[in-house]
Amino acid sequence: MAEVEETLKRIQTHKGVIGTIVVNAEGIPIRTTLDNSTTVQYAGLLHQLTMKARSTVRDLDPQNDLTFLRIRPKKHEIMVAPDKEYLLIVIQNPSE
Amino acid sequence: MGAGGLNTKGRHTQLGSGYLSCTSAFSGSPQPQPCHPNDILPLTLTSATQELFGCRCDEDVTGDNPYKILRKEDIVQDMRMRAAVSDFSPMKQLVLDYPEDELLLVYDRDFIYGSSFYLVLTADAKERHLKPVVALGVEVALEREPSEVFAAQKTSEPQPWISLGSEQEIEEESVTDSRPRLKYRISRVRREFGAPIFFSDRNAMETKDGFIECTPYQDKNFSLKQMERHTGVQTIPNLKSSSTQTQWTYPRSMCTQYEPREFSEEKKENCLQSEKLKNFVNSVASRFEIAIQQNEIMDVFFDDWKALSEEDSGYGRKADPHLKEYQSFTDLHFSKEKTISNINWHPTINGVIAVAVTERLSFEDRINGSTKLLLNPSLILFWSFSDPINPQLLLECPDDVFSFEFCPSDPNIIVGGCMNGQVVLWDISTHVEQLQGTRTSGGKNIAANTNALNETPVVRYCAVSGIENGHKAPITDIQWLPGTFEVSRMGVPMENKNGICVQIVTCAPDCCVMFWDIRAPRVLQTMADQRKQKVEEKPLENPHGVPNTFKHLDLTWKPLIRVSLPKIDTSGEYSPLKISLRDNTCDNHTGSNAGEYLPSLFLRKTRLQLVLSTTFCPQDGELVYTDWKLEKDNDSGRLFSAKPSHRFIIHDGQVNTVRRSPFFKDIILTVGGWTFAIWKEGVTNGPIIQSSCSQKKCTVGYWSQSRPAVLFIGKEDGNIDVWDLLEKTHEPSQTQNITATQITCIKPWIVSSKQHLLAVSDHLGTLHILEIPWTLRSPSSNEKLSMSKYFEKEVDRLVYFEKRREMRAKEKKDYEAEELRKKTPPVVQVLPLKKMREACNFHHRYT
Numbered sequence: 002m003a004e005v006e007e008t009l010k011r012i013q014t015h016k017g018v019i020g021t022i023v024v025n026a027e028g029i030p031i032r033t034t035l036d037n038s039t040t041v042q043y044a045g046l047l048h049q050l051t052m053k054a055r056s057t058v059r060d061l062d063p064q065n066d067l068t069f070l071r072i073r074p075k076k077h078e079i080m081v082a083p084d085k086e087y088l089l090i091v092i093q094n095p096s097e
Numbered sequence: 098m099g100a101g102g103l104n105t106k107g108r109h110t111q112l113g114s115g116y117l118s119c120t121s122a123f124s125g126s127p128q129p130q131p132c133h134p135n136d137i138l139p140l141t142l143t144s145a146t147q148e149l150f151g152c153r154c155d156e157d158v159t160g161d162n163p164y165k166i167l168r169k170e171d172i173v174q175d176m177r178m179r180a181a182v183s184d185f186s187p188m189k190q191l192v193l194d195y196p197e198d199e200l201l202l203v204y205d206r207d208f209i210y211g212s213s214f215y216l217v218l219t220a221d222a223k224e225r226h227l228k229p230v231v232a233l234g235v236e237v238a239l240e241r242e243p244s245e246v247f248a249a250q251k252t253s254e255p256q257p258w259i260s261l262g263s264e265q266e267i268e269e270e271s272v273t274d275s276r277p278r279l280k281y282r283i284s285r286v287r288r289e290f291g292a293p294i295f296f297s298d299r300n301a302m303e304t305k306d307g308f309i310e311c312t313p314y315q316d317k318n319f320s321l322k323q324m325e326r327h328t329g330v331q332t333i334p335n336l337k338s339s340s341t342q343t344q345w346t347y348p349r350s351m352c353t354q355y356e357p358r359e360f361s362e363e364k365k366e367n368c369l370q371s372e373k374l375k376n377f378v379n380s381v382a383s384r385f386e387i388a389i390q391q392n393e394i395m396d397v398f399f400d401d402w403k404a405l406s407e408e409d410s411g412y413g414r415k416a417d418p419h420l421k422e423y424q425s426f427t428d429l430h431f432s433k434e435k436t437i438s439n440i441n442w443h444p445t446i447n448g449v450i451a452v453a454v455t456e457r458l459s460f461e462d463r464i465n466g467s468t469k470l471l472l473n474p475s476l477i478l479f480w481s482f483s484d485p486i487n488p489q490l491l492l493e494c495p496d497d498v499f500s501f502e503f504c505p506s507d508p509n510i511i512v513g514g515c516m517n518g519q520v521v522l523w524d525i526s527t528h529v530e531q532l533q534g535t536r537t538s539g540g541k542n543i544a545a546n547t548n549a550l551n552e553t554p555v556v557r558y559c560a561v562s563g564i565e566n567g568h569k570a571p572i573t574d575i576q577w578l579p580g581t582f583e584v585s586r587m588g589v590p591m592e593n594k595n596g597i598c599v600q601i602v603t604c605a606p607d608c609c610v611m612f613w614d615i616r617a618p619r620v621l622q623t624m625a626d627q628r629k630q631k632v633e634e635k636p637l638e639n640p641h642g643v644p645n646t647f648k649h650l651d652l653t654w655k656p657l658i659r660v661s662l663p664k665i666d667t668s669g670e671y672s673p674l675k676i677s678l679r680d681n682t683c684d685n686h687t688g689s690n691a692g693e694y695l696p697s698l699f700l701r702k703t704r705l706q707l708v709l710s711t712t713f714c715p716q717d718g719e720l721v722y723t724d725w726k727l728e729k730d731n732d733s734g735r736l737f738s739a740k741p742s743h744r745f746i747i748h749d750g751q752v753n754t755v756r757r758s759p760f761f762k763d764i765i766l767t768v769g770g771w772t773f774a775i776w777k778e779g780v781t782n783g784p785i786i787q788s789s790c791s792q793k794k795c796t797v798g799y800w801s802q803s804r805p806a807v808l809f810i811g812k813e814d815g816n817i818d819v820w821d822l823l824e825k826t827h828e829p830s831q832t833q834n835i836t837a838t839q840i841t842c843i844k845p846w847i848v849s850s851k852q853h854l855l856a857v858s859d860h861l862g863t864l865h866i867l868e869i870p871w872t873l874r875s876p877s878s879n880e881k882l883s884m885s886k887y888f889e890k891e892v893d894r895l896v897y898f899e900k901r902r903e904m905r906a907k908e909k910k911d912y913e914a915e916e917l918r919k920k921t922p923p924v925v926q927v928l929p930l931k932k933m934r935e936a937c938n939f940h941h942r943y944t
Contacts, residue, residue, distance in 0.1 A: 005375050008382045015389045023374070029358050031368045041357040069384050073398055080388050082381040086373055089381050095392035 017094040019077060024048060024088040031087075043079075047090055051083045136219040138191065139205065139212035149175065150202070163204035169195055191218055404878060420817065420833055420855060420867040426452075426480045427863045428488055437858035438499045442846040444508045448482035449489065449532050450846075450856055452864050453513070455497035477501060477513065477523075479532065480864065489532055491555045492523050500575045506597045510615075513558075514572025514603050520613060520654065522560040562613070562654035568605035574675045575603045583614075600657070604675070611656035675755045719746040720755070720767060722778075743781050747774050749790075754798045760805040760881055764888060768798035773810055777892060782899050785891035789827060791818070799843045801869075803853060804876045805884045811840030815859060819873060823883055835865055845869065 013021050013034060020035040028048035033040040055067040070081040077094040142150070150167055176189055201217040301308040360368070368374060391397065436457040443449035454476055475497045479490035494515060501513035509526040525532075531554070578600040601613040722743040748769030758764040763778035771791055774784035794813040801807035810818040810829070815836040818829035838860035845855045853869040 005369060005378050008378050012382060012385050012389070015386075016393050018389065023378075025360075025368065027358075029360055031360065031365050031374075041359070045357060069388070071388060078392060080385060082384055084377045084381065087377045089378065089385070091385055091389070093389055093392055095396055 012091060015093070019092045019094055021092075022090040024090065026086045026088075035092075043090060043092075044088075047079065047081055048088060051081050051088060055083060136221070137203070137215045137217050139215040141212045142214050146175070165202040165204065166199045167202050169198050169200055172200065196220060418831060418870050418872045420819075420835075420869060420873075422865065423854060423868045424482060424485055424866040425863055426450075426485055426488075426866070428478060428486075431476055431478060431488065431491070433862070435862045436860045437841055437862055437864060438497070439501055440842045440844045440856045440858050440864065441501065441503055442844060442856065443479075443532070444503050444505065446508075446529075446532055447848055449479060450481075450864070450866075451477055451479045451492075451501070451503075451511075452858060453477050453498040453501055454862060455499065455516075457860065475515075477511070481532065482866075488553050490525065490528055491553055492525070493555055493557045494521055495519055495558070495561060497571075499571055499573055502575055502577055504577055504598050505579070512575060512577070512601055512615075514568075514575040514605075516571040517564065518568030518570060518572060518605060518607070519564060520562040520567055520572065520575070520601065520603060521558045522615065523556055524559045525556055528554055528556060560654060562656075566655045568603065568607050568609055568611065570605040570607035572603050572605045575601060577601055578612075603656075609659055612658040613654065614657045675752065719744055720752060720776075722781075745783065747784060747787065748772055750794065753796060756798065756800060758800050758805065759802055760800075761885065761888070766798055766800060766808060768795050768810060771795060773798055773808075775888075777888060780892050780895060782895045785888060785895060786822070786826065788820070796839055797841065797843050799845060801873065802845050802847050803874050805881045806876075806887075807873055809843050809845070809855065811843050811857065813839045815840060817843070817855075817857065821873075822887065823877075823880065835859070835867070836861070836863065 009021055009023070009032070012018065020033065020039075022030055022035065022040055022043055023032040024030050024044045024047075028045050030040045030044040035043070050072075051067070051070055054070055058065050058067045067083055070083070072079040072081070077092055080091045080093065082089045150165070150171065173193070195218065197220050203215050203217060205213055205215050299307070431454060434457070435454045437452045438455045439453040441451050443451065456475075475494045477492040477494060477498060478488040479492075481489045492511065492513075494513060496515040496517045496519065498513040498515055498521070501511055504510040504512065509524055509529060511523045511525065513521045513523070515521055577598045579598065583600050599614055599616050601615070602610065603613065604610045722745075748767065749772070750770030752767050752769035754766065754768035754773075756766045758766065765776045765778070767774050767776065767784075771794055772788050773795055774788070775786040776784050791812070793816070795810050795818075796813055797811040799809050801809065804821075806821055806823040808820050808822075810820065812818065814834075815838055816832050816834050817840065819831045819833070820826075821830040824830045835857050836859040840857055840859055842858045843855065845853065847853050853874040855867045855869055857865045857867060859865070
């Protein structure tokens, strides 16, 4: 557990990182550094988007799989790493 | 099978072309012989015959090749030669009857027809045999079943039609001529065609048979019942039409509320502990590191091409960086011989600008001409772009107004500070529609307006402070406190939850700063209520048609707090000219640095920071900075304000402008004398930027609203200097002459993204509206960032200088101490080399 904490903390302390969220396979957040309502919103929406992206990738090539998803809105950047059972979401404000 | 069998078989009759079923034709043999069609004849050939005809069994003819063509003549000859012995004798007649010359002999290997050979009797059959006919044995045999292939190949032949009596009905139905058709030919003499007709009357009863009568009679035909009827019948599916109606349910409002699923704490803990999560996080963390670092290094999505194009277009338009004259307003009636002291754009209505018009007389002239001044009331004029000749609205003031402001939360309320120290309030809500209407109207409406209203409406002030309560000197600056802020009676800045501006700050050279509140004072009201209950209320007279908004304040208005700022070093107080305040309330909407999407509550710090420009004599001015709060004097229990923290004398003349930058809350511009200076709050060493002295006095200054690095300075000779701090700081980037006299006020305004206007007023009472060109209004990329970096650099420079100064002072002291010591009785001391060298260095530096 401490390892997990440490790794997440390391990611969190990078410059510009606003928040990290760990979500399980159903879209329920497990661990987060943001407040509850934001977390729940991010978790639900990004979970659906990741599923869609993954199914797109697999439709194009069944032997392929989604490893990393980066979404770049105007204000900051959202990075999602999917897995069979979990989802890790990181929100960063890139340097201007 | 002997000859006997053959004989019996030989007899058979021909019955058309049907097949023989001949079980009964045999005598002797107990089992039925297989039958054969009647166009072949089974026969047995002796070996002699076989040899003779070349059809020996299994030699000439085999199972695979059973056909042998025999010539008829040969057979006839054989029969003649051997007569009865010949195998062909029983069929002598048949052979002779055979039409063709060649007969077909077929080797019947399997004894299908009872003999080893059979002779084909008809030409058709011969053809059939010769042509590959599959399975000859399909012809009717009791033990055999007919094969389908044979049946399919035997196409049915058309047979002649056998009448069964159906043609009689058809004959009955058809229509035929029973007799030949009669022809009639009628002719008339040609001459009678077209002859005139002569009609005459004749009595019908006269002659017999003069008329023919058709008497009615009952025709039996119509009462006949038709017993038989010929109709056609057709079956069709049964059609039935029916209708249904679905049940209409009326719409009803319903709502569902859902909340997201969440895990309980324990479950979360469990998940966190799980091995899978650990593996996942470890495996995935590296991807994140790469991506985050990438973002930190550079912005991948930065569009260099687009960024490049912005600068290019800027260069292209450098041809015209001047402020273009857009419009100018002068009024012959009201602003003759007068000067404009202050300009303000109307915050909500586009194209409406208000100017305060004052007399341009010195103090002595005022006293001399005071009677004339009383007849000529002072005014604030409202100009609208649609009408450059007539002002739209006039606000009447008790005396010349040097500064006035629109209320930020309610643009219908205007507060002004007069020359006699009074504070005046106007409410223009009744005239707002007129102002809005004239904004957009073109020429046609003006004509109508001028006919209807020949004079512009005059609005009287609706509240004015009492003369004894106000200032004792002309009010030089007046400002609204922001809507989130208010100051209590005790002088404690508090948060104003209404969001409406209710308080005003004024300052005047009588060493007072006053805080005024436009709400009805609560304390007085309770007493007044009690009194009012006893006395009848008289309806308040309203002779001038003034709205009752501020009736509670009229003539009795007192300042909430009266503050004077004691001087720092000496006794006495400062007499302020201009104020700039900054409050530090953070409200809900501004979040932390992390971004606007994270709303969170912040502690509300309410502090009031004032920067005042003061004067202690008409020629000089200084700047005073204070973090203001009232303190209680323990001895007398009175409240007095704390001493200001800093003061500076930088400018050589009166400081006439103190303005904060709209982009940086802690950057302040001050203009006075022949220079201007830029200050940063918190940096107390001095101004971070100070301009060089210009040729003429600077009279007013203002920051640009859209570009953080641009400011406008108005001069004594009617020039406007545009300073672009990122371009050059030793001189203005451009100078433009607007008018011939001194510029009294500059106010920029953003009308739309394409139009930025600058309102400039001069000493002669003319208001010029200039359009700011593109180069001066659109910020270059990262301008704000560059400016903040520049300011930081300047701050660093100041700090460095300060340090150097200190260090030098210390060094100097050391040096002097050193000198002093040298003058004491010469004690030969061997100074270490280092110290000697230092002494030399000092010496070099100070010469």
